[in-house]
Each structure stands twice: as structure tokens, then as C-alpha cells.
């Protein structure tokens with residue numbers, strides 16, 4: 088008999104797992120990873136197609152690179168979680184390699200590789216799978232897909248304004264509004280200006296930012312302890328934490344003075360937001376630093392206003408990443424947008440799209456010897472751009488109708504002897520029940 092999966096079992100084919108000869112494999116994917124069966128894959132394609140359509144609207148070019156990279160791309164010494172959870176190993180050539188935890192280092196590598204053969208500014212995007220090896224104690228995923236958009240070669244905050252605009256456009260396309268989501272915006276130049284007053288060496292900057300990024304995740308005393316461990320004085324720590332609690336640009340200006348780059352950049356960004364038409368989506372938040380060591384300027388993150396979810400997306404300026412790879416620095420900024428939190432948000436908001444399988448035709452031979460003729464009919468339809476689910480073995484009509492309703496087929500094309508003698512096939516329009524005979528060549 089036909090089992091639901093179409094496999095066959097019976098006396099002639101002993102089931103080895105019953106006889107104990109073959110150990111049944113674990114049919115689940117590795118811990119922390121996901122399969123994408125058809126329904127999940129339709130949702131993923133819908134999401135990614137929106138990512139890609141927005142990227143096209145903004146004139147970005149798609150790029151890609153290997154999931155496997157040299158471990159050296161990620162050996163930053165700033166205590167980042169992304170480094171602690173690196174999915175790395177030694178390959179058979181004794182090379183230290185890693186499954187990429189993020190996409191920006193690969194992008195920087197490719198830009199350096201291309202060198203003068205590409206003209207700036209570059210506007211590049213990609214959607215790629217990223218990995219982390221986290222102890223499964225927390226049961227979190229070990230892979231996710233990220234949409235990344237980067238602008239390479241533009242020093243001014245117009246670049247950040249453009250990137251945020253692209254994310255707003257994406258949100259609007261999928262039904263998310265400024266009442267659902269906002270962006271917290273700040274600049275790492277705020278921290279830089281404070282640290283400069285305490286003559287903290289430049290090379291501590293990344294470490295300090297990584298520690299401060301944990302401000303809402305671990306107790307503030309732990310933050311203070313870690314800051315002192317990296318060499319900040321009690322006074323510097325106090326000043327830093329006070330600046331992070333500043334609630335407005337005006338207050339920040341009073342504290343830092345109006346001459347610094349941080350204030351200038353942020354004022355310009357909020358002014359550009361007016362022009363781009365997304366002011367209502369933005370708010371200044373001095374506590375936003377993001378957890379990647381290489382950011383140097385404006386940083387931002389998308390958040391759900393109900394405060395139930397983790398950051399939806401995040402990004403910022405990274406003007407010195409290239410020199411950490413031994414190349415000349417190029418001003419750059421970009422963001423990453425994961426495929427998981429956004430789906431949780433859409434589910435919360437009842438905005439998940441209804442995506443069903445659609446096929447134009449099911450073509451079925453009414454007799455075994457007409458299988459070839461059914462293939463001819465399928466061919467004609469496919470050459471005209473019509474999708475065809477061709478029934479590949481003789482099946483009772485009841486089975487064909489059941490499959491037609493499951494696949495939302497628009498039409499049933501039946502290849503029968505009597506019609507075929509006249510060079511015809513029978514068509515049944517499933518939504519109306521209308522049926523008619525048509526010449527094979529007139530099938531469309």
C-alpha cells in the first residue's frame with residue numbers, strides 16, 4: 088500500500104530497522120539548526136525577496152562569499168561574544184577556519200581584494216547564513232540568516248541615513264509601522280569624547296564598547312567591574328555611565344559641549360531623517376553602543392516598542408575595520424538584519440503572510456499507455472510558462488482530485504483515449520467546475 092510519504096513497505100522488502108541490521112539515523116537537523124520544509128521555505132523566500140527588492144530599490148548590488156572563512160577574520164581582541172562563540176576548527180590542511188558569525192568581515196575582505204578595480208562608493212548587499220557555537224545550555228539557535236547592506240566610501244552621515252531609510256522601507260513593505268518599531272540611535276563618538284578626557288588609550292575603545300553593550304544584560308556592578316579591569320578609573324566609569332543615561336541630544340550637548348563630532352553627526356542624522364520622512368521612527372538613546380568592536384561612529388538598532396523581543400536589526404559606521412586587516416582605511420557603514428526576530432514580531436502582530444503552494448495545472452493520463460501523451464501535454468503548457476504538476480504513475484481520479492485541492496491547482500488536464508483520438512484533452516476548471524475539450528496545441 089502507499090504510505091503517506093509515498094514509500095512502500097511489505098513482505099518483499101524487509102524493514103532493516105526491524106531486523107536490527109541498520110541503525111536508524113537521527114532525522115532531525117544538528118542542534119541549533121533548522122530545516123526549511125516547503126511551508127517554512129515559502130515564508131523564508133517571502134522575507135528574503137522583500138530584503139532583495141528593497142536592496143534593488145536602493146540601487147545596491149548583490150554579493151556573496153563562502154560561509155567558511157579564515158578564522159583570522161574574527162580574531163579581534165575585544166572580548167566580543169561573537170568571538171567567544173566562534174564556530175571554528177582546523178581543516179584537513181591544518182588551516183584554522185570558521186563558519187562566519189557575521190558578514191561584514193567577508194565584505195571588507197572582498198573590498199580589499201578588489202582594491203582599485205572597483206570605484207567608490209560601493210553599495211553592496213547580501214543575505215547569508217551566519218553561525219555561532221553556543222553551549223546548548225541556553226537552547227538557542229546556532230545559525231540564522233542575515234540581510235546585510237553596506238555603503239563603502241562615504242564618510243558623511245548621509246550613508247547612515249540612507250541605510251536606515253532602506254530598513255524603514257522594508258518594514259513598511261511588510262506592514263510594520265512606526266507604532267510597532269523604532270530605532271535607537273547614538274554615536275560611539277560620544278564614548279570616545281568621554282574616554283579622551285580620561286586619556287584612555289585608543290586601543291581600549293573597542294573593549295569598553297563591548298562591555299557597555301552588555302549594560303541591559305548584566306548587573307551594572309558587573310559592568311563597572313569589567314570597565315575597571317580594562318583600566319578605567321572609578322571617575323571615568325562614573326562619567327561614562329552618566330553619559331549613557333543622557334536622555335536627549337540637548338542634554339548631551341550641555342554635557343559634551345557643542346563642538347564635538349558626536350553632536351554634529353547626530354544632529355545631521357536627525358535632520359536628514361526629517362527629509363527622508365522617517366523622523367517618527369528614530370529616537371536618540373545614548374546607551375546604544377552595539378556589541379561589535381569595530382563600530383566607530385553612528386550606531387543604531389531596530390527595536391519593538393512593546394519591548395518583548397531582542398533587537399530586530401542593528402548597524403553603524405566602521406571607519407577603521409579595513410586597517411585591522413592591514414589595508415588602507417575606507418569609511419564604511421552597514422547593518423545586519425536577522426531572519427528570526429522579525430518573524431516573531433510579524434507573528435505577534437498577526438502579519439505573517441498566507442503563502443500556499445500554487446500550481447496552474449495538474450496533468451493526468453487516464454490510462455497507463457497515455458503517460459507519454461500526458462508528458463506531451465505538460466510540455467506544451469510548460470513551454471507557455473504554465474506550471475504543471477504531472478501525475479507520474481497511474482492513480483485513481485479520487486487521488487488526483489485530492490492532490491489538486493492540496494496544491495491549489497487551477498485546472499485539471501485529463502488525457503483520455505477518446506479525446507486523444509481527436510487530438511484533444513479534457514480540461515476541468517477546479518474553481519468553477521467548468522469543463523471542456525481543447526486541442527492540444529490550443530492548450531494555454
Ligand SMILES: Nc1ccc(Br)nc1
Pocket residue numbers: 169188189217218219228229230231
Ligand atoms: N552571530 C550570530 C550567529 C548566529 C546566530 Br543564531 N546569532 C548570532
